[in-house]
Amino acid sequence: MSEEIINQTVEKEQQPILSNENIKDEEVNETPQEQQKVEQTEEEIKQQQQQQEDEFVVLEETKSVEPIEESSQPPQQTLTPQETPEQKTQEHEYQDIVQFIDHKGDIVKEDNKNGRTTFLSTLSNRDDFLTKGFDYSVISILGPQSSGKSTLLNLLFNTRFAVMDASTGRKQTTQGVWMGVASTSQNKETFLILDVEGTDGRERGEDEKAFERKTSLFSLALSSVLIINMWAHDIGRYNAANISLLKTVFELNLQLFQKKRNHKILIFFLIRDHDGVTPLERLKATLMEDISKLWTDLQKPEEFEGTRESDFFDFEFTTLPHKIYSPSAFLGQVEQLKQRFSDSSANSFIPKREYRNDDIPADGFYQFSYQVWETIKSNRDLDLPSQKEMLALYRCDEFVELSMTQFTRDIKPVKEHIERGRIQEQFGEKSKRILDLALSVYDEPAQRYHLETVQKKRQVLTDRIISDLKYLFDKQMERLNENTLVFYNSLIKEFTDASTSGGSSNNKKRDGSSVALTAASAGIIPQFSTWSSGIKKKSIEYFEIVAKQSIVPGSDWSYENDLEQLNTKLEKELSTLKENQLVRLSKLMRDKTFQQELTPQITKITEQAPNNMWQKIKNYYEDALSSNEKEFRDRLVDFQLDEQKVNDLINKFRDQMAEGLKNKITERAEFLQMRMRKRFEEKFNMDNRNLPRKWTKTDDIASIFQEARQNAEKLIDLFSYLRLDDEDLDVSFFKRLDNDEHEENTMVNSSKIIIPYKDCCLACENFRLTIKSDYMQALSEQNRLTTGGGVPGYMIILLCVLGFNEFISIISSPLLLLLTILLGGVGFVLFKLGLAGPFIDYSSQILVHFINKVKDIVLHVEQLQEQNHNSPINKHKKD
Numbered sequence: 057m058s059e060e061i062i063n064q065t066v067e068k069e070q071q072p073i074l075s076n077e078n079i080k081d082e083e084v085n086e087t088p089q090e091q092q093k094v095e096q097t098e099e100e101i102k103q104q105q106q107q108q109e110d111e112f113v114v115l116e117e118t119k120s121v122e123p124i125e126e127s128s129q130p131p132q133q134t135l136t137p138q139e140t141p142e143q144k145t146q147e148h149e150y151q152d153i154v155q156f157i158d159h160k161g162d163i164v165k166e167d168n169k170n171g172r173t174t175f176l177s178t179l180s181n182r183d184d185f186l187t188k189g190f191d192y193s194v195i196s197i198l199g200p201q202s203s204g205k206s207t208l209l210n211l212l213f214n215t216r217f218a219v220m221d222a223s224t225g226r227k228q229t230t231q232g233v234w235m236g237v238a239s240t241s242q243n244k245e246t247f248l249i250l251d252v253e254g255t256d257g258r259e260r261g262e263d264e265k266a267f268e269r270k271t272s273l274f275s276l277a278l279s280s281v282l283i284i285n286m287w288a289h290d291i292g293r294y295n296a297a298n299i300s301l302l303k304t305v306f307e308l309n310l311q312l313f314q315k316k317r318n319h320k321i322l323i324f325f326l327i328r329d330h331d332g333v334t335p336l337e338r339l340k341a342t343l344m345e346d347i348s349k350l351w352t353d354l355q356k357p358e359e360f361e362g363t364r365e366s367d368f369f370d371f372e373f374t375t376l377p378h379k380i381y382s383p384s385a386f387l388g389q390v391e392q393l394k395q396r397f398s399d400s401s402a403n404s405f406i407p408k409r410e411y412r413n414d415d416i417p418a419d420g421f422y423q424f425s426y427q428v429w430e431t432i433k434s435n436r437d438l439d440l441p442s443q444k445e446m447l448a449l450y451r452c453d454e455f456v457e458l459s460m461t462q463f464t465r466d467i468k469p470v471k472e473h474i475e476r477g478r479i480q481e482q483f484g485e486k487s488k489r490i491l492d493l494a495l496s497v498y499d500e501p502a503q504r505y506h507l508e509t510v511q512k513k514r515q516v517l518t519d520r521i522i523s524d525l526k527y528l529f530d531k532q533m534e535r536l537n538e539n540t541l542v543f544y545n546s547l548i549k550e551f552t553d554a555s556t557s558g559g560s561s562n563n564k565k566r567d568g569s570s571v572a573l574t575a576a577s578a579g580i581i582p583q584f585s586t587w588s589s590g591i592k593k594k595s596i597e598y599f600e601i602v603a604k605q606s607i608v609p610g611s612d613w614s615y616e617n618d619l620e621q622l623n624t625k626l627e628k629e630l631s632t633l634k635e636n637q638l639v640r641l642s643k644l645m646r647d648k649t650f651q652q653e654l655t656p657q658i659t660k661i662t663e664q665a666p667n668n669m670w671q672k673i674k675n676y677y678e679d680a681l682s683s684n685e686k687e688f689r690d691r692l693v694d695f696q697l698d699e700q701k702v703n704d705l706i707n708k709f710r711d712q713m714a715e716g717l718k719n720k721i722t723e724r725a726e727f728l729q730m731r732m733r734k735r736f737e738e739k740f741n742m743d744n745r746n747l748p749r750k751w752t753k754t755d756d757i758a759s760i761f762q763e764a765r766q767n768a769e770k771l772i773d774l775f776s777y778l779r780l781d782d783e784d785l786d787v788s789f790f791k792r793l794d795n796d797e798h799e800e801n802t803m804v805n806s807s808k809i810i811i812p813y814k815d816c817c818l819a820c821e822n823f824r825l826t827i828k829s830d831y832m833q834a835l836s837e838q839n840r841l842t843t844g845g846g847v848p849g850y851m852i853i854l855l856c857v858l859g860f861n862e863f864i865s866i867i868s869s870p871l872l873l874l875l876t877i878l879l880g881g882v883g884f885v886l887f888k889l890g891l892a893g894p895f896i897d898y899s900s901q902i903l904v905h906f907i908n909k910v911k912d913i914v915l916h917v918e919q920l921q922e923q924n925h926n927s928p929i930n931k932h933k934k935d
């Protein structure tokens with residue numbers, strides 16, 4: 057069997073289903089039947105690999121299977137009826153092999169149209185990998201093109217890296233860098249495998265060295281194990297590709313770890329096509345010699361002078377027999393090698409923990425490799441510590457956002473509650489819980505990243521959350537302030553409701569009578585100072601309880617300012633209330649003194665208007681004033697006022713009393729005319745026995761009239777001046793002169809004048825006019841008495857003679873006769889009943905009254921005409 061056939065057969069076994077448009081130039085259409093056939097063939101191959109000696113023959117039989125076309129479509133993950141669940145698991149593990157860097161050196165982007173997935177989207181489905189933390193190893197393979205790198209990786213890690221189809225000629229298969237997660241069910245270890253484009257490829261041409269340098273640096277930056285794949289026959293040839301590759305690796309290593317180095321890398325030499333003639337130890341010695349020489353010849357930075365290669369690398373060597381000539385031995389050795397990647401407890405375990413890059417967590421691997429490659433690609437210096445910091449920054453930003461999302465979700469109901477204008481109970485504790493949860497969302501994944509960066513970002517996150525919470529806290533404080541005022545008002549209302557239910561706001565009962573004025577009915581709060589400090593204390597207590605609960609434990613927030621503001625506000629409210637209470641109290645005292653005590657007395661006294669009216673008023677007033685002033689002072693004690701304020705209030709009370717009294721007297725003086733009339737009639741119309749007077753011929757009507765008038769006119773002087781001071785008691789303001797006229801007393805205190813002099817004169821004049829008719833009436837009555845004595849006889853004869861015609865006309869007219877008979881009948885009845893006298897008296901009185909009225913009117917008209925005649929205008933006209 058030719059080498060080509062063997063190669064082709066093995067290649068077919070390892071042909072990945074995964075597409076790679078860069079891998080194959082030829083396009084072969086693959087039918088579903090063909091794919092199924094290939095899968096069956098693979099299954100057969102696996103079974104056949106168990107058989108050692110016969111394997112070669114069986115593999116040869118699979119030749120007829122068409123090579124699997126790497127279509128541009130992603131691999132199908134259908135579970136065929138022949139597949140077992142274990143196979144499916146295995147199958148799943150194969151899938152995640154994707155190109156990370158393409159041939160041009162760009163990081164592969166998602167391309168839905170061509171069904172091209174990225175390493176990122178592949179990883180995002182691999183929770184099992186993402187949650188690994190640092191528990192994974194990165195293994196890269198470097199080496200010449202078509203040196204069986206992918207073949208080996210697939211055999212070792214059950215991956216499906218593309219393998220060259222030797223039948224179509226030897227050419228580049230892996231282009232750029234491919235990555236895949238490998239973890240087999242029997243192997244608990246997780247590996248991230250990097251299949252790197254082979255060196256010395258003729259496809260790349262001129263920029264080969266540059267690209268090789270970049271991919272090598274990339275592998276070096278990420279890996280814990282660097283497999284150097286080399287042909288056995290290249291060993292000892294200093295100019296072979298491997299040595300230059302090794303030189304590149306060493307140089308890059310120095311560049312890369314100039315700043316900080318925290319772990320060694322294992323360089324694992326895989327010597328392919330070992331024919332067994334030269335023992336491994338010999339090959340190893342040769343290689344180590346070359347390595348030492350290489351290291352010595354290397355241009356090293358100053359700080360690395362005197363270092364040895366072993367300071368940075370561990371070296372391991374192994375050989376594999378020729379895959380084509382000794383396939384079974386090859387597979388056997390591969391199997392042994394596979395074991396060295398499986399059992400981490402074994403001494404021979406290759407990707408030991410100590411080689412791991414223990415500051416790139418699995419969930420940050422993609423971002424890190426992305427950053428590293430972008431830096432390398434743009435020919436910038438790759439500084440791993442700062443790259444790790446950058447990664448931490450990037451990832452921490454992501455964790456911060458995650459945490460903020462969690463926080464926003466958790467705080468939403470609290471926020472809505474507060475923004476609806478309500479108080480959130482236990483805001484502080486609730487917020488703390490939400491804050492802790494949000495921080496734990498950050499802390500858990502972030503703990504694996506660069507500590508300083510993590511701490512910085514945590515602080516940023518904490519500040520953001522705290523600032524959001526502070527906003528809510530401030531809102532809560534605003535609400536609390538408002539609510540405390542509502543609470544305060546409710547306490548006030550509680551009192552006022554209670555007091556108004558006990559008393560009435562107006563001073564009238566339903567039947568219209570006055571109710572007794574009391575402090576309760578006037579809405580006066582007893583013990584105001586004690587009560588108000590109690591209310592304030594309760595309100596502050598309420599505020600403080602809620603405010604304390606609103607502070608997030610551990611924060612430096614304080615509610616002192618809010619408390620101070622509230623305190624000031626309550627003080628202001630209470631001071632307004634106090635002023636209001638003082639106004640009420642002053643009014644109560646005023647009303648009580650006046651309405652309850654003084655008004656009835658003053659009304660009574662002014663009604664009687666005795667000569668000592670002012671003395672009496674003065675006595676009542678002073679009594680009421682002193683007793684109520686005392687009560688007022690006592691009540692003011694409750695308000696804890698300073699002396700000055702008390703005196704001011706008392707003085708105001710006194711002034712108001714004096715003014716009130718003056719007003720009351722003024723009010724009473726409005727009925728002066730009526731009172732004068734009454735007093736006049738008492739004297740003029742009543743006799744000494746207080747019986748209605750019957751005027752006799754001997755009565756001196758004029759003197760009686762004058763006396764009665766003067767007596768009545770005294771009232772004008774009495775009501776015209778306020779006489780509350782002792783020295784005023786004898787003062788006359790509307791002074792009576794001897795000629796019965798009056799004059800003004802100009803020596804009086806004008807502020808005490810109740811009725812101005814002019815009004816006094818007018819009142820006097822009016823009064824005199826009104827009583828004039830009384831005098832006339834009395835005179836006419838007296839005249840009637842003097843001239844009365846029966847009808848003379850000649851008058852009766854004269855009446856008969858002169859009234860004969862009227863008599864005849866009456867008896868000749870039935871109507872007049874009837875009327876005369878009727879009147880005569882009424883007269884007879886009245887006479888018989890003895891009512892004739894009173895009837896005549898009454899009729900004559902009405903008649904006299906009517907005549908008097910007419911006389912008054914005539915007199916009044918005459919007077920007006922006279923006034924009119926004397927007026928300056930008329931005088932002027934006359935002149």
Ligand SMILES: Nc1nc2c(ncn2[C@@H]2O[C@H](COP(=O)(O)OP(=O)(O)OP(=O)(O)O)[C@@H](O)[C@H]2O)c(=O)[nH]1
Nearest residue numbers: 201202203204205206207219220228229230254379
């Ligand atoms: N002589 C020999 N050939 C091998 C060995 N392993 C694989 N091959 C063959 O070498 C050819 C290239 O194999 P690949 O696995 O594609 O090699 P590669 O290094 O991944 O190739 P590139 O990715 O293109 O660099 C295939 O035909 C394999 O069958 C080996 O150990 N010895």
